[in-house]
Structures are given as structure tokens and as C-alpha cells.
Amino acid sequence: MPLPPGTALSPRDGHQAIELPDFTGLHLASLAGDVSNPVLAAVVTSLLARAGSRSNAVAFYDDSPFVTY
Amino acid sequence: MTTAPSSPTEAGHRHNTSALWPLQGLDVAAARAAGHQAVPFQQFVLKMHSRCNFACTYCYVYSGPDQSWRRRPRTAPAEVVAKTATRIADHAKTHMLSEVHLNVHGGEPLLTGAAAPIRYVTAVREAIDAAVGPGFCQVQATLQTNGSMLTEGVVTELADAGLKIGVSLDGGRARHNRHRVDHRGRPGWPAASRGLRVLARHPDAYGGILCTIDPSSNPIDVYESLLSFTPPSMDLLLPHTNWSSSPGRKTGIATPYGNWLADVFDHWFHAESPQTTIRLFTEIIGLLTGQESGTESVGSSPVVAVVVDTDGAIEQVDSLKTAYSGAPETGLNVFHHTFNEALDHPGIAARQIGTAALSDQCLSCPVVGICGGGNYAHRFDARNGFRNPSVHCADLERLIRHIADRLRPFLLKARLPRD
Numbered sequence: 001m002p003l004p005p006g007t008a009l010s011p012r013d014g015h016q017a018i019e020l021p022d023f024t025g026l027h028l029a030s031l032a033g034d035v036s037n038p039v040l041a042a043v044v045t046s047l048l049a050r051a052g053s054r055s056n057a058v059a060f061y062d063d064s065p066f067v068t069y
Numbered sequence: 070m071t072t073a074p075s076s077p078t079e080a081g082h083r084h085n086t087s088a089l090w091p092l093q094g095l096d097v098a099a100a101r102a103a104g105h106q107a108v109p110f111q112q113f114v115l116k117m118h119s120r121c122n123f124a125c126t127y128c129y130v131y132s133g134p135d136q137s138w139r140r141r142p143r144t145a146p147a148e149v150v151a152k153t154a155t156r157i158a159d160h161a162k163t164h165m166l167s168e169v170h171l172n173v174h175g176g177e178p179l180l181t182g183a184a185a186p187i188r189y190v191t192a193v194r195e196a197i198d199a200a201v202g203p204g205f206c207q208v209q210a211t212l213q214t215n216g217s218m219l220t221e222g223v224v225t226e227l228a229d230a231g232l233k234i235g236v237s238l239d240g241g242r243a244r245h246n247r248h249r250v251d252h253r254g255r256p257g258w259p260a261a262s263r264g265l266r267v268l269a270r271h272p273d274a275y276g277g278i279l280c281t282i283d284p285s286s287n288p289i290d291v292y293e294s295l296l297s298f299t300p301p302s303m304d305l306l307l308p309h310t311n312w313s314s315s316p317g318r319k320t321g322i323a324t325p326y327g328n329w330l331a332d333v334f335d336h337w338f339h340a341e342s343p344q345t346t347i348r349l350f351t352e353i354i355g356l357l358t359g360q361e362s363g364t365e366s367v368g369s370s371p372v373v374a375v376v377v378d379t380d381g382a383i384e385q386v387d388s389l390k391t392a393y394s395g396a397p398e399t400g401l402n403v404f405h406h407t408f409n410e411a412l413d414h415p416g417i418a419a420r421q422i423g424t425a426a427l428s429d430q431c432l433s434c435p436v437v438g439i440c441g442g443g444n445y446a447h448r449f450d451a452r453n454g455f456r457n458p459s460v461h462c463a464d465l466e467r468l469i470r471h472i473a474d475r476l477r478p479f480l481l482k483a484r485l486p487r488d
Contacts, residue, residue, distance in 0.1 A: 019435045020473050023480050024359030031358075037479050040354070042343040047355045050363065057361030060112050061374035061386050062444065064172040065211045065235035065276030066302040066348045 086393055089454030091419035091426070105422040107412040109164035112374040113157055113171050113193070114386065117178035117186050118144050119379045123215050123257050126248045129309055130176075135390035135397070142379045144181055149381040150189050152403045158196035160408040161206050169197065171210040173232070174376075174387075179218035183226040186212055190232060211235055211276050215249070217257055219264030228274035235276040236265055241294025245286055265298045277302035277346075284325035288332040296344055304348040305330060307366070307461045309391045311449035327467025334468070338475055353472050356439045358480075367465070369441040371421035375411055377403060383411045388446035392455075419455065420445055428456050440465040 032044040087093060101107070119141040124131065130138060145153075161169055171193055173186040190210045197206050212227060216236040227234055238261065239245045246258040268275050278300040280291065295303055307326055334350055352364050362368020365386075376384040381403040389396040399414045411417055419426045427442045442448060443459025450457050459465060 017435065020357070020439065020470070021477055023357050023473075023476060026358060026480060028358060031480070034479070037338070039338050039340055039343050040476070040479055043346075043351050043354050044358070046346070046351065047358070047360050051360055056108070057363065057370040058108060058111060058373040059362055059365045059368065059370040060170065061114060061172065061372075062304065062306060062364060062366050063237075063279065063387065064112070064114065064170075064174070064213055064374075065233060065279075066304060066346060 086395065089451075090456045091415040091454065093454070094456075095415045095419055095426075097413050097415055097418045100418060100422055100425065103425075105418070105425065107409075107418070108371040108373055108421050109166060110160060110373050110375045110408050110412070111166060111169055113153075113169065114174050114374060114376040115153065115171060115189055115193075116141075116145060116175065116376065116378045117173050117189060118176040118180045120180065121175060121177040121215070122180060122217060122251060123177065123249055124252045124254075125257075126250065127308075129391045130387060133390050134392075135394045137378075137390075137395070137398075138176070140380075141382075144185065145189065145377075145379040149377070149379065149403065150192050152381060153189075153377045154192040154196035156403045156408055157193050158200035161197050162200040163409065165201070166206050168207045168209070169193075171208060172374075173210070173212040175214075177215055177218065178212055179214050179223060182218075183223045183230075186232065187226065187230040190230065209233075213237065213279070214264075215257065215261055216264035216268070217260035219267050221267055224267055224271045224274050228271055232274070233276035234268055234274050235279060236261070236268065237279045237281075238265075238295070239281060239283060240286060240291040241297055242290070245283070245291055245294065269299050272299075272301065275299075275301055277304070279304050279306060281306045281308055282326055282329055284329045286329075288329045289336050292333045292336060300345055302346040302348060304364075305333060306349075307444065307447065307464065309388045309444075309446050311392060311447055311460050312457060313449065313451040314391060324464045324467040326461060327464035327471070330464070330468045331471040334472060334475065350472065353439060353469055354476065357469075357473055357476060362441065365420070366444045367440055369423040369438075371423070372445070373421075375408060375417070383408065385414075385416050386446075388444065389416075389449075391446055392449040393451065396449075426456065428458055430458050434458075434466075436466050436469055439469045 028044050028048055032041055032048060034041050119138045120143055171190055173189060178186050194208050197208060210232045212232050213235045239249060243258045249257040251257055278295055280295060280303060282305055337347055348364055349366060352362050352367050356362055356368050362370045365372050374386055376386060378384055383399050383401040383403060383406060385397040387397060399411050401411050424432065431437045431442045443461055443465050445455055447459040447461050448455045448457045
């Protein structure tokens, strides 16, 4: 069975107590021009465009086409 | 459409649903006082038709615990369209919205042809323009279909009216779509693939593809086969299951969906040039690099979607139908209530208060800043409601850590300065 609600997370359950790497605060505009990974560059470009077009982040319904800006 | 609960009774008929969080336990007034202000709706899911020409074997709308479709009008009548348009325009004016998204949905919204969805969208556009002035509020309209009714004529009509079309599939081959059948059990794939080929010739009308993951399929085969239809975007969706409708996973540490997605991620991420946009991956990369999410599946951004059914009922999103009968209901309708009133429904408010809606388990997890607890529908447990980790928790962590690992060398190599 999947992990039941109320169960404490532990490595045994497939959860790791390890923090994720901190990629926040990086200068994304520089990364957008990095062609060493064109997919990452394209993703960052689209994210920057979105961040620049909205004052507040909101989430849309999954069962609909990807909302782009 | 995604997996239905194995047993409707398991999923929700054995308990008093009003005792479930957030219907019980979320004090919306107190949340407002604590600083969680309502966020206006910006996405209106308009049910055009409540029936479908497909009878997918796993469909939660028709085979799940919520059978409310049986009592709805087949199509949205003119008075529902007109009143919905007025209510949306009022909402746009009240909040001075500069952008509204309309998503025409079903059932299968093209069962009545293209004219009816176009009339619906046009009615809303005209009402908004009348309310706030032409051009003030940008209206982006999409239509989500199974693809089987897409012809040159239909696609051209929708494109001319400014609607982009999204198609739901389980993959790009007949064998991937074996569960998508019509009411006589005949495969839906031949008609859907014909429709997709038509749509691929109209990039101006092409919104993208939604594909629910079947972990028994070959992930690269599914991805490559979908790519053959040249979608501008796609999303790979975790099935709508919850703690009370077992997804059939054997152990708590198995991550079949996470493994499947990780394989696709590597294939997509290491392409020589971008092949398409994949929403889930884009959003996780954004969250890892400090951006806010734009989707309900990850992150903690307030959800701004609301549904208007064919009878005018104001509802929460359809995925909640996998929880229990009536789970999406708000008790409101466009004839007697405003969308502002819906914002104070506990179910709506719960999805706009970020991490305050999450379980203690989630709040103690180092991944919570990225997954945000996962899709709300996947958190349901018939014993206590929606304040639980996602039933796909381990899969989400598997994928998020995988993506973080793949990003690391590029971000380190770039030696980027910090803002």
C-alpha cells in the first residue's frame, strides 16, 4: 500500500531528509542565454517571460492546455 | 480523463462528507484575518456538453463515485451561457482583471459541433468588453477534446474564433489508447489520430496534448509517439487517484510514475533542440530556480480555476469527482450567486492559502517547497479529507530530486552570479 496518511516520513518510506540543492537567487537571465543546454535555456526564457507578465503567481487547472503568456 | 476509484463506496459514500477538511476545520474568515486574501478567479472552465462519445474504461467522470452528470442538461442552454457570461464579466469588472482564461470542456465539448462553443466564448468576450471596455481584459480561450470530432472545418472554425485546441490522449499509438473506446467498445484511436493529424496542420489553433501516465507503457515510446503529432506543448499527468482509491501500488517505496517521468525528462532535457514544452517539467524547473508555479500539480500558487456546469452550477474542478459523490459542489449557481461568493467556499479557499492547507507531514518535508503537496485531488482520504500528502508523494519526490540532479551541473558550470 502507499504511505498512509498520518505516517511519519522516513527514508524507509522512500523519503529523504536531504535538503534539495538551492538554485534560487541565481541570475536566470544569464542562464537563458546559455546554449550548452538548449532545452534549459528555452525553459528559463519562458519562465522569465511569465514572471515579467504577472504581478502575482496563480495556478491553473491541469486538465486544460498549458497556459502560456 | 484519468483513473476512477476501484470502488465508489470505498471512495466516499460511507462517511459524512461535511466532517472532512476543509468543509470541516477550515475557518475561511479566520484565514482571511490571518492574511490569506481571496484571489479572483481567472480561469473559467465552461461545460459545453455533459456527455461524451467515448466511454474510456477508466474515466472518473462517468465511472467514478460522482454521477452528477446524469442529472445535468446534455448541453449548456442559452440562459446558462448568457448568465455565465454576465457573471464572468461582473467578476472581471469587480477585480479589474486584465486577463481571463476560458476553457471549454465536457464530456466532449464538440458533440454539438464548433458553433456552440464559439457562441459561448463569444458571449463571454462580448460581456467582458461591455463591462470593462474593449481591449482592457485579454480573453484567452481554449477547448479540451478527445480529438475524435476534429475535422478541417471544425478546426478552422475554432481557429478563426480564436480558440486553441487541446487533445487528451494516452499516447501516440493505438496500443497506448486501448482504454479509450466508444460506447460499443470500439477503439477511439482511429478517429482521434485523424483529428490530431488535422490539428497538426493548424499550428495557430494547436494548444497541446494532455497525456495521463500509464506506468506499464514505455515512457520514451509514449513521448516520441506524441511528438510525432508536433504538439507545441504537452503535459504528462499523474492519474487522479487518492488514499481511498488505491492506485494499485504494491509498496510505499515504489515510484513507478516517478521513474517513468524521470526517463521522459532525460530524453526531453538532453535533446539537441527543444522539441516541445512539457508543463510539469517546466514548472518544477521554475520552482527549483525560485519561480512560482503556474499549475495546480506542483507548487503553492493559489488556484484560480472554477467550473460552470451545463446547468449553471458553480463547481470546483472535475478531478475532485474521484474523491466522493458531490465533492466538487459548492451549492452555488450562476443564476443566484456571484463568483465572489464562490471564493469564500472552503474548498475554493483551501486551494488559495498555500502551505497553510498542507499536512504536518508535508510541512516537515524538504521537498514541500517544490511539490506543494501535489495535486489537491490526490491528497484525499475518506477518513479526514484533503489535508494529507499526495498519494503520489514518493513519485513526486523521485522526480523532483531527479530534475534537481540533472540541473545541478548546468547551474554550477554556468557560475551564475546571484541577484
